[in-house]
Amino acid sequence: xxxxxxxxxxxxxKGNTEKxxxxxxxxxxxxxxxxxxxxxxxxxxxxxxxxxxxxxNGGQCVIKDDMQILRKLFYECDLLxxxxxxxxxxxxxxxxxxxxxxxxxxxxGEIVLAAGNECYVNHTFKRRIGILLITNGSFDxxxxxxx
Amino acid sequence: MNIxxxxxxxxxxxxxxxxxxxxxxxxxxxxxxxxxDYNLGDMKIESCIGCLYCWTNIEGRCILEDDASLLSxxxxxxxxxxxxxxxxxxxxxxxxxxxxxxxxxxxxxxxxCLFVGDEYYYVTRRKFSGERKKILFLLDSEFSDTxxxxxxxxxxxxxxxxxxDDDGENVMDYMGSITIGxxxxxxxxxxxxxxxxLKGLLKRAGKQIVQNSNIEPDLFDEINLPLYRHAGISRxxxxxxxxxxxxxxxxxxxxxxxI
Numbered sequence: 490x491x492x493x494x495x496x497x498x499x500x501x502x503k504g505n506t507e508k509x510x511x512x513x514x515x516x517x518x519x520x521x522x523x524x525x526x527x528x529x530x531x532x533x534x535x536x537x538x539x540x541x542x543x544x545x546n547g548g549q550c551v552i553k554d555d556m557q558i559l560r561k562l563f564y565e566c567d568l569l570x571x572x573x574x575x576x577x578x579x580x581x582x583x584x585x586x587x588x589x590x591x592x593x594x595x596x597x598g599e600i601v602l603a604a605g606n607e608c609y610v611n612h613t614f615k616r617r618i619g620i621l622l623i624t625n626g627s628f629d630x631x632x633x634x635x636x
Numbered sequence: 637m638n639i640x641x642x643x644x645x646x647x648x649x650x651x652x653x654x655x656x657x658x659x660x661x662x663x664x665x666x667x668x669x670x671x672x673d674y675n676l677g678d679m680k681i682e683s684c685i686g687c688l689y690c691w692t693n694i695e696g697r698c699i700l701e702d703d704a705s706l707l708s709x710x711x712x713x714x715x716x717x718x719x720x721x722x723x724x725x726x727x728x729x730x731x732x733x734x735x736x737x738x739x740x741x742x743x744x745x746x747x748x749c750l751f752v753g754d755e756y757y758y759v760t761r762r763k764f765s766g767e768r769k770k771i772l773f774l775l776d777s778e779f780s781d782t783x784x785x786x787x788x789x790x791x792x793x794x795x796x797x798x799x800x801d802d803d804g805e806n807v808m809d810y811m812g813s814i815t816i817g818x819x820x821x822x823x824x825x826x827x828x829x830x831x832x833x834l835k836g837l838l839k840r841a842g843k844q845i846v847q848n849s850n851i852e853p854d855l856f857d858e859i860n861l862p863l864y865r866h867a868g869i870s871r872x873x874x875x876x877x878x879x880x881x882x883x884x885x886x887x888x889x890x891x892x893x894x895i
Contacts, residue, residue, distance in 0.1 A: 499686035530685075536730040538677070539646035539722075544882050574686075576737050578791035582683040585730040592725050600778065600875050 492517070493566040494526045495559075497573035497584030501528045510572045525562055529583035532559065537589040548594035556590045563591055637846050638714035639664055641673045642707070644721035644732025648675045652776050652822035657720045659835050660774065660814070663842020672710055676731040679703040683734050690742040696761040697742065704738040711739055716770045716811075716845060719792075722819070723777035726787050736795075743799050743807070750800065757800045760807060770849050771796055772811045776819030778878060780862035780871060785815040812851055814841070817862030820878045827867050827877070834859065834866040 494514065498506040514524060532555040542551050550556065563569065571588075573580040580588075641661065645653040661671055681704045689699040698705065711717060719736070721728040728736070743760050750757040773792060775785055796808040821827045837859050844851050864874035 499684060504686065530683075536677075536734075537646060537724070539651070539729075541882060576684065576686075577740055577795045579727060579733070579788075581686075582730055582734040582737055585727060585733040586683075588727075589724050589730050600879055 490520075490522050490568060491566045492522055492524045492568045492570065493562045494524060494570040494572065495529055495584070495587060496527065497529050497571065497581045497587070499530050499581065499583060501530055504574065506572050506574050510570075525566075527559065527562075529587055532556075534559070534583070534586050534590060536586050537593050543594040550590065550594050552590075556587070559587065560591065560594075637669045637716065637849070639669050639671045639716045639718060639845070640707075640710050640714040641671060641718045641720065642732065642735060643673070643675050643677075644719065644729040644735075645675075646677045646729060646731060648677060650823065651722075652816075652819035653720050653722050653774070655822045655828065656776060656814075656816055656819065656838065657718075657774055659838040660718075660842045660845075663839035664846050665842075666839070667843045667846035669716075669846045672714070674707065676735055679707075681707075681731075681734050681738065684737040684741050698738060700738070704735060707735060708739055708742070714769075716772065716849060718772045718774060720774040723775055723779075723785060723788065726784060728775070728788060736792075740795055740799075744795075750804075757798050759800050759802065759804075768805070768807060768809045770809050770811045770845075772845065772851075773813040775813055776816045776822075778818065778820045778882075780817040780864065780874070782815050782817055782860055782862070784817075785813065789813050789815075811845075811849075812853075812856050813860075814838075814856070815860050818864050818874050818878065820881050821863045821867065821874060823881055824877070827863075827869070830868060831863065831866040834863075 494510070496506060496510065498504040501507070514526075517524065534556050535552050535554055538552065540551065543549060550560070571580075571584060573584045576582070579585075639661075641657070643654060643657060645651045648654045661673070664671060680702055682700050682702055685700070687699060690696050693699075698708065719728075719732060721732040724730075727733065744758045748759050750759055771792075773789070775788065777784055792813075793810050796810045797806060799807050801807050816822075822831075837855065841851050841855055841859060844855065862871075862874070864871060867874075869877075
């Protein structure tokens with residue numbers, strides 16, 4: 490099983506996120522799992538610039554940066570682990586940038602009404618990827634993680 | 637009254653967010669407010685590096701020197717702050733997320749944490765003079781369901797409400813959010829010209845911000861409808877139009893575009 494781990498903490502391997510992530514990945518080892526670990530701070534990822542070209546050309550992003558590597562890994566993986574601390578009651582901006590860039594080309598289909606809800610339909614993507622979120626915050630309240 | 641506006645749309649020119657924002661600002665201008673309008677896409681702002689210098693430093697200052705230092709200064713001077721952004725995957729755009737972190741991390745730089753019952757607060761190091769700062773969010777989404785804004789609104793509301801000054805008062809006051817669904821339609825001049833009602837409401841809201849530094853709850857309810865209801869067309873029609881518009885958008889090249 491191919492697993493990609495994205496660590497969105499700006500403190501990278503010194504941060505608390507890593508401390509939580511480490512024993513978790515330790516437990517995964519030895520189960521025929523191929524783990525690729527990436528620190529988003531080290532990668533050069535631009536913000537999505539909203540040109541909507543990915544909507545025109547079938548999900549190709551025009552910005553050429555480290556996101557190309559990340560996207561390739563994402564399309565091939567079976568499990569995606571997002572690890573991020575809570576900054577201002579949300580994920581960090583590194584994670585925000587990566588999620589925007591990953592998902593915008595996936596949402597390039599058309600909007601349809603399915604069972605009363607509005608959904609994007611993507612006609613090219615044929616795989617299913619498991620996504621796991623690991624977070625940590627400085628407060629103890631459960632509701633910090635709610636939003 | 638000084639109003640600072642931070643527009644988090646990556647392509648501000650002609651975008652739905654800007655179109656809606658401009659009508660609100662027109663009302664503010666008519667009532668004589670001084671407006672500083674910043675497009676975050678044009679500015680160079682680094683992400684917060686989590687060094688926590690602002691937590692240990694005596695003034696709660698950020699160690700990074702870039703355009704955010706300027707924004708931080710202007711933010712402190714102004715009485716009302718308006719943050720505008722499209723909804724991207726149930727969060728704000730990353731441009732706005734970056735500046736929210738940079739602006740508010742130093743504010744949460746607590747001298748100490750304060751626990752009151754189950755709730756917790758930060759007592760800020762920053763000095764505040766005069767009245768509480770009012771915060772308004774202007775959000776728009778291509779979907780019609782206004783519930784989709786709830787997670788983001790919940791998170792921004794929480795981040796303002798936990799910051800207290802020495803007297804235990806909130807230093808920032810969350811005014812509310814203008815949330816507009818099906819906003820892609822605002823990119824079409826024909827459809828948006830039908831929304832004369834909405835334009836009037838936005839202008840009224842702008843005037844209320846300057847006069848009462850607040851917007852009436854009823855006015856929020858009137859504004860916060862999907863755009864197709866303002867324009868008087870059906871939901872199905874709105875979505876077929878949205879799909880067409882998304883294909884035909886030709887934004888002018890902007891920030892660092894290489895094709």
